Amino acid sequence: MTTPATTTPATTGPVVRIAGLRKAFGEREVLTGIDLDVHAGEVVCVIGPSGSGKSTLLRCVNLLEQPTGGTVEVLGVEVTDPDVDIDRVRTHVGMVFQQFNLFAHRTVLDNCTIAQRQVLKRSRDEAERIARANLARVGLADRADAHPGQLSGGQQQRVAIARALSMDPQLMLFDEPTSALDPELVGDVLAVMRDLADAGMTMIVVTHEMAFARDVGDRVVFMDGGVVVEDGPADQVIGAPREERTQAFLQRVLHPTGA
Amino acid sequence: MAATSTTAPAPGTLPASRRRWSPRKRARAFRAAQYGLLVLVLAAVAAAVDWENVGTNFFNVEAARAMLPQLPTAFRNTLTYTVAGFAVGLSLGTVLALMRLSAVGLYRWIATVYIEFFRGIPALLVVISFGYAVPIAFGVNIGSVTTKAALALGLVSAAYIAETLRAGIQAVPRGQVEAARSLGMSHGRTLRTVVVPQAFRIVLPPMTNEFILLTKDTSLVFLLGLAVSQYDLTKIGRDALNSAAGGLTPLFLIGACYLLITLPLGQLARYLEKRTGARSRS
Ligand SMILES: Nc1ncnc2c1ncn2[C@@H]1O[C@H](COP(=O)(O)OP(=O)(O)OP(=O)(O)O)[C@@H](O)[C@H]1O
Numbered sequence: 412m413t414t415p416a417t418t419t420p421a422t423t424g425p426v427v428r429i430a431g432l433r434k435a436f437g438e439r440e441v442l443t444g445i446d447l448d449v450h451a452g453e454v455v456c457v458i459g460p461s462g463s464g465k466s467t468l469l470r471c472v473n474l475l476e477q478p479t480g481g482t483v484e485v486l487g488v489e490v491t492d493p494d495v496d497i498d499r500v501r502t503h504v505g506m507v508f509q510q511f512n513l514f515a516h517r518t519v520l521d522n523c524t525i526a527q528r529q530v531l532k533r534s535r536d537e538a539e540r541i542a543r544a545n546l547a548r549v550g551l552a553d554r555a556d557a558h559p560g561q562l563s564g565g566q567q568q569r570v571a572i573a574r575a576l577s578m579d580p581q582l583m584l585f586d587e588p589t590s591a592l593d594p595e596l597v598g599d600v601l602a603v604m605r606d607l608a609d610a611g612m613t614m615i616v617v618t619h620e621m622a623f624a625r626d627v628g629d630r631v632v633f634m635d636g637g638v639v640v641e642d643g644p645a646d647q648v649i650g651a652p653r654e655e656r657t658q659a660f661l662q663r664v665l666h667p668t669g670a
Numbered sequence: 671m672a673a674t675s676t677t678a679p680a681p682g683t684l685p686a687s688r689r690r691w692s693p694r695k696r697a698r699a700f701r702a703a704q705y706g707l708l709v710l711v712l713a714a715v716a717a718a719v720d721w722e723n724v725g726t727n728f729f730n731v732e733a734a735r736a737m738l739p740q741l742p743t744a745f746r747n748t749l750t751y752t753v754a755g756f757a758v759g760l761s762l763g764t765v766l767a768l769m770r771l772s773a774v775g776l777y778r779w780i781a782t783v784y785i786e787f788f789r790g791i792p793a794l795l796v797v798i799s800f801g802y803a804v805p806i807a808f809g810v811n812i813g814s815v816t817t818k819a820a821l822a823l824g825l826v827s828a829a830y831i832a833e834t835l836r837a838g839i840q841a842v843p844r845g846q847v848e849a850a851r852s853l854g855m856s857h858g859r860t861l862r863t864v865v866v867p868q869a870f871r872i873v874l875p876p877m878t879n880e881f882i883l884l885t886k887d888t889s890l891v892f893l894l895g896l897a898v899s900q901y902d903l904t905k906i907g908r909d910a911l912n913s914a915a916g917g918l919t920p921l922f923l924i925g926a927c928y929l930l931i932t933l934p935l936g937q938l939a940r941y942l943e944k945r946t947g948a949r950s951r952s
């Protein structure tokens with residue numbers, strides 16, 4: 412398969428297929444051979460200690476980082492092929508960042524329409540209709556004319572989700588979407604993500620929210636030191652981890668006081 | 671608790687000696703002393719100045735009136751040299767800023783050398799070089815004085831403008847660029863829709879200051895050799911200084927003309943600074 416599907420993926424294979432993925436920053440190899448498949452409708456949560464390479468893995472999927480080895484296939488397109496039109500692939504892959512990264516000089520509505528209009532060439536009316544529908548979906552229909560600086564962190568992150576959804580992505584990548592939020596704002600964002608999962612979106616979620624990973628995740632992947640240590644059903648990996656390193660990590664995050 | 675309270679003084683009953691000058695009282699006395707000092711200095715200066723001579727030499731109405739016919743042209747010429755120099759400086763400065771941020775090491779190196787060189791030498795040298803060295807070195811004689819002035823002043827201000835622009839571009843958070851790219855925007859489109867508009871806002875106040883500096887640097891264009899119709903403010907001021915009576919009056923008049931240009935700009939810069947500051951904090 413050489414061309415990406417424009418509306419729905421014609422592929423019957425996995426949405427993401429990662430094989431032997433390596434990434435080095437200079438001398439330091441941060442990912443040392445990752446294999447991971449994500450199928451349509453699946454919610455895969457990636458957990459692991461700080462510095463284990465979770466963000467790097469996620470960023471290799473839409474090529475914000477250029478892998479130094481292995482292959483990454485997204486929606487049937489091998490994005491590691493140097494000739495690939497990555498901008499086109501990216502329109503099908505939404506990404507949500509820890510720091511929200513809204514366009515600070517544009518309104519909430521503009522944030523959700525710019526790429527629709529410029530990249531997908533949608534008309535202003537159509538783009539606004541879609542943007543407003545997605546803002547309503549994340550509970551922010553009434554803040555369309557606000558500037559990002561006027562919103563709370565939780566609201567900004569929900570706008571960021573609406574912005575990504577407005578491109579009608581077939582895959583959503585989340586990199587610790589609630590880590591920069593005040594505790595009381597985390598719930599709203601997780602609720603939006605839960606709805607998205609229930610609606611059948613294919614998602615890869617890097618998170619420290621173990622309850623979310625267990626409840627919403629179909630699969631949980633535990634990474635440490637640049638490799639996937641354990642990969643299995645969410646209940647099993649979090650409830651009854653097989654690997655010693657997974658057990659030690661979960662012990663630390665679930666019972667930080669040593670209880 | 672009860673044991674210590676017998677030795678320490680109860681709150682509000684500090685030793686009497688420390689209470690005679692409360693901090694507020696001391697601050698007020700200090701402020702009064704500053705005013706007093708200022709009055710003394712002003713009085714001393716006023717006493718030392720020979721007021722009659724000041725009147726005839728600095729604010730001589732006759733001398734000022736003699737210059738009036740030349741003023742409008744000179745004022746316009748100064749503005750022309752400034753705007754033309756700024757146009758060159760902004761164009762070249764943009765190129766240099768992009769070179770400084772380029773992935774190509776050689777470009778970065780060239781831009782850095784350029785910027786360090788032109789920031790490090792007096793503008794006077796560049797203007798003189800344009801008057802004499804360029805015709806010799808390149809065998810071309812640039813006819814228009816405005817073009818010569820714009821190139822000479824622009825070459826210098828480009829170095830400053832480039833650094834201002836680079837800082838502005840780098841002040842746009844990297845995460846917004848990544849967000850734009852993740853939405854499928856190309857590199858160029860991301861620059862145009864996300865980076866440049868925000869960098870522009872950040873850069874506006876310091877850019878106004880560059881313009882002010884350039885306005886003052888136009889006082890060097892007389893070194894290019896000017897015809898009468900091309901005289902700028904400084905040139906007519908210097909000539910009037912040589913010819914007429916009235917002492918330093920021409921310089922005072924010229925100074926006021928420069929302030930007429932630069933003060934509103936400084937005001938504008940401050941206004942823009944406050945506005946962008948308020949925006950990014952909101
Ligand atoms: N651009 C970069 N240049 C150099 N080193 C990097 C870069 N990005 C990440 N690294 C390094 O790669 C390693 C993995 O980073 P990564 O951000 O993927 O970890 P992570 O699992 O997401 O950690 P965290 O939970 O703290 O976000 C870290 O040691 C980090 O210092």
Ligand SMILES: [Mg+2]
Pocket residue numbers: 465466467586587
């Ligand atoms: Mg990370």
